């Protein structure tokens with residue numbers, strides 16, 4: 001499948017956020033979106049997912065205007081891993097993952113045995129089956145993040161949009177999720193993710209889009225766009241980008257001499 005944005009404009013009523021965004025993402029690919037806080041990453045994602053209407057331009061899925069898809073038809077194709085927010089409703093983890101089946105179940109039906117199997121398989125794929133019976137309100141933020149990824153997997157979509165999937169994860173789980181993202185793409189999914197760690201782009205992305213003030217300032221392979229000059233343009237700080245042989249890839253490290261530390 002291919003999702004294509006052409007000169008997309010996006011934002012909220014009376015509050016435009018971004019425009020002129022053109023990109024495409026296809027099966028087997030990982031696209032990483034980098035950009036400072038508030039530049040519009042989440043708003044772009046919500047627009048790609050059809051959760052808020054676009055404010056201009058065109059969005060096509062497999063060459064077809066997304067406006068011509070029914071809501072459930074479109075929702076089945078695209079999974080969403082939102083930022084892990086606080087949880088208020090005391091559902092079990094398994095129930096939360098089952099919610100990923102909603103677009104396949106229908107409004108008035110109950111989950112079938114195969115829906116339960118898909119939910120359990122998603123938990124298993126992320127090695128978090130042990131969390132299944134736990135209350136979603138009583139697990140850690142990082143565990144919740146993994147559960148939200150499982151929920152998207154249970155949906156069996158063609159593409160998953162992940163909003164900062166590594167944000168609240170410990171060092172080990174960050175690496176596991178980045179590896180999982182690569183494996184999911186290799187298994188035939190398209191993945192779009194945002195992150196605040198440019199090194200993650202080198203770890204898992206085929207292509208990287210850099211966003212500043214709601215516009216893309218660069219789009220290309222990690223080596224082409226995740227450079228000290230581009231990172232300075234994006235974040236206003238000096239960043240060293242170096243190949244680390246033991247890691248087998250480039251890593252990014254900000255230079256701390258630019259931070260004013262008071263004794």
Ligand SMILES: Nc1ncnc2c1ncn2[C@@H]1O[C@H](COP(=O)(O)OP(=O)(O)OP(=O)(O)O)[C@@H](O)[C@H]1O
Nearest residue numbers: 012013015017035036037038039040041042043044
């Ligand atoms: N519901 C809303 N209504 C109006 N403006 C909003 C709404 N949600 C976000 N914004 C504004 O839209 C802009 C882009 O926000 P968005 O959440 O897309 O940024 P982001 O790049 O995802 O940021 P972060 O990295 O901090 O998560 C911000 O100026 C934000 O204040």
